[in-house]
Amino acid sequence: MLRFFVRRLLETIPVMFVIVTATFFMIRFVPGGPFTTEKAVSADVLRNLNAHYGLDQPLYRQYFSYLGNLLHGDLGPSFRYTNRTVNEVIADKLPTSLELGGWSLLVALGIGLPLGIMAAARRNTWLDYLGSSVGMLGLCVPTFVLGPIAVLIFSIHFRWFNASGWYGPEDRVLPCLVMGFFYSAYIARLTRAGLLDMLNQDFIRTARAKGAGELRVIFRHALRGGLLPVVAFLGPATAGILTGSFVIEMIFQIPGLGREFVTSALSRDYTMVLGTVILYAALIIALNLVVDVVQVWLNPKLKLE
Amino acid sequence: MVGGFLLLALVLICAFGPMFSAYNFEDQNLANAFRPPSAAHWCGTDQFGRDLLVRMMIGGRISIMVGLIATFVALVIGVTYGAVAGYLGGKTDAVMMRIVDILYALPFTIFVILLMVFFGRNIFLLFFAIGAVEWLTMARIVRGQILSLRKMEYIEAARSLGYSRRRIIFRHMIPNILGPIIVYATLTIPAVMLLEAFLSFLGLGVQAPMSSWGVLIKDGAEKMEEYWWLLVFPGGVFSLTLFSLNFLGDGLRDALDVRAAKD
Numbered sequence: 121m122l123r124f125f126v127r128r129l130l131e132t133i134p135v136m137f138v139i140v141t142a143t144f145f146m147i148r149f150v151p152g153g154p155f156t157t158e159k160a161v162s163a164d165v166l167r168n169l170n171a172h173y174g175l176d177q178p179l180y181r182q183y184f185s186y187l188g189n190l191l192h193g194d195l196g197p198s199f200r201y202t203n204r205t206v207n208e209v210i211a212d213k214l215p216t217s218l219e220l221g222g223w224s225l226l227v228a229l230g231i232g233l234p235l236g237i238m239a240a241a242r243r244n245t246w247l248d249y250l251g252s253s254v255g256m257l258g259l260c261v262p263t264f265v266l267g268p269i270a271v272l273i274f275s276i277h278f279r280w281f282n283a284s285g286w287y288g289p290e291d292r293v294l295p296c297l298v299m300g301f302f303y304s305a306y307i308a309r310l311t312r313a314g315l316l317d318m319l320n321q322d323f324i325r326t327a328r329a330k331g332a333g334e335l336r337v338i339f340r341h342a343l344r345g346g347l348l349p350v351v352a353f354l355g356p357a358t359a360g361i362l363t364g365s366f367v368i369e370m371i372f373q374i375p376g377l378g379r380e381f382v383t384s385a386l387s388r389d390y391t392m393v394l395g396t397v398i399l400y401a402a403l404i405i406a407l408n409l410v411v412d413v414v415q416v417w418l419n420p421k422l423k424l425e
Numbered sequence: 426m427v428g429g430f431l432l433l434a435l436v437l438i439c440a441f442g443p444m445f446s447a448y449n450f451e452d453q454n455l456a457n458a459f460r461p462p463s464a465a466h467w468c469g470t471d472q473f474g475r476d477l478l479v480r481m482m483i484g485g486r487i488s489i490m491v492g493l494i495a496t497f498v499a500l501v502i503g504v505t506y507g508a509v510a511g512y513l514g515g516k517t518d519a520v521m522m523r524i525v526d527i528l529y530a531l532p533f534t535i536f537v538i539l540l541m542v543f544f545g546r547n548i549f550l551l552f553f554a555i556g557a558v559e560w561l562t563m564a565r566i567v568r569g570q571i572l573s574l575r576k577m578e579y580i581e582a583a584r585s586l587g588y589s590r591r592r593i594i595f596r597h598m599i600p601n602i603l604g605p606i607i608v609y610a611t612l613t614i615p616a617v618m619l620l621e622a623f624l625s626f627l628g629l630g631v632q633a634p635m636s637s638w639g640v641l642i643k644d645g646a647e648k649m650e651e652y653w654w655l656l657v658f659p660g661g662v663f664s665l666t667l668f669s670l671n672f673l674g675d676g677l678r679d680a681l682d683v684r685a686a687k688d
Contacts, residue, residue: 143539146539147539256672259667259671260615260664260665260667260668261660261664261667262619262623262667264639265642265660265664267646268642268649268660272649272650272656272657276649276650356529366538366627367626370626370627381538382627385538385542386542393539396535397539400535
């Protein structure tokens with residue numbers, strides 16, 4: 121187990137390196153810089169700005185000094201926010217996005233798992249059909265449709281919540297429900313399929329023959345294996361929740377990192393874009409690693425590979 | 426079946442509907458702005474007095490076109506990559522599939538956003554960028570299928586006849602796995618359309634004066650407080666299309682019983 125973990129951990133190093141390098145050069149080969157604005161900046165000012173941020177040096181030198189700083193955890197100064205470093209901006213915005221994502225994930229699991237389990241346990245009854253239709257609904261009504269419609273109904277029509285903002289606890293309700301609902305649909309489908317797969321196996325028949333009750337069969341015997349597809353999905357899903365939060369943060373005007381990323385890309389804030397990409401990539405890779413370990417723990421057969 | 430008919434109806438309406446409409450999708454009529462749905466304008470009008478129904482049909486053309494072309498790009502990349510990996514096998518296969526595994530773990534949406542931001546919001550780039558993201562699962566499925574065909578006798582026969590690798594892969598193997606490819610392509614189209622709409626919603630996809638469902642939803646979401654129909658109709662049509670595509674894909678999968686496409 122430890123060897124497996126260490127090997128996977130070592131594998132992430134070249135991946136991260138490629139991501140950093142590719143993003144760095146991709147950004148630089150694009151027309152337009154952080155200081156190209158509508159109003160013309162005088163040549164002197166521009167030269168000073170470039171010198172201040174080290175943009176006048178050869179590209180390879182900028183690259184290596186960036187890598188060196190990165191190894192110390194320093195993501196450099198932001199071009200758009202004067203006197204703020206990328207680290208500060210991220211430290212400021214990330215907690216909001218994490219809070220949004222965390223609650224959404226809880227909502228997704230809280231709706232998806234019970235629905236999937238019920239659908240599998242009562243196959244071909246109305247409970248099953250309910251689960252499947254909710255699943256289909258989630259697949260077909262994306263967050264950027266569901267979000268505004270939820271605002272229309274609950275904020276504008278009923279006036280239960282604020283239409284946007286991120287202040288009190290009531291502001292968390294709509295964004296997290298909307299985002300969580302989308303993923304709960306996938307989770308319900310996967311739980312149902314995984315559990316049905318398990319319930320057809322011989323060891324379940326053995327458990328039933330030994331007189332185990334239905335609840336015990338499902339929760340003690342079938343669920344562990346049945347959750348495998350769900351766990352496998354959670355890696356990419358968390359990535360999706362992080363990136364999906366771009367839209368949610370736009371709709372509900374939440375001051376999180378997703379919105380920051382889109383605006384900084386639009387204004388060519390090189391270091392900010394690079395820092396955010398690195399952070400997202402690292403988060404996603406770390407989460408995939410956790411998912412792999414949990415999968416091996418749930419299914420010891422995988423250890424052999 | 427229901428999915429198929431619904432889809433056909435939507436495509437036909439988008440393709441031929443504008444011809445039968447009294448309105449043009451870009452003619453502005455400011456005196457007529459923000460009219461709620463009525464007999465003259467079934468889905469109401471937008472801030473420039475343009476008929477929403479016609480705009481939805483025109484936007485639908487773009488959305489469906491992006492869905493088809495980007496899926497085709499994904500199809501070409503995925504099938505070729507998967508077939509080559511599966512046919513060659515051994516070390517090459519291991520390395521190629523490891524690359525796919527690694528790419529799976531990358532935050533691709535972020536890269537598509539960067540591409541769109543930096544290289545102009547060009548619709549052809551949009552096709553390519555989305556296609557380049559969606560080919561991974563296709564490659565896995567095709568590889569698995571090719572791997573199982575590789576040991577078949579007729580492939581052995583083709584090889585002993587001295588046919589080239591390319592001929593064996595494309596003339597003998599791919600036709601035999603068209604079933605799963607078609608099923609998965611049907612399921613890729615809604616994913617692609619979703620990504621396009623997501624980008625357009627962020628303002629990075631299709632640009633004015635062209636329009637797509639994503640753009641209409643974005644515009645609608647901005648003005649929904651007073652003018653609900655601008656959001657509800659495009660959102661509804663978009664969801665309906667995704668629904669029929671997913672339904673069709675699920676149906677085809679059940680009919681052809683492809684296990685590989687199940688994830």
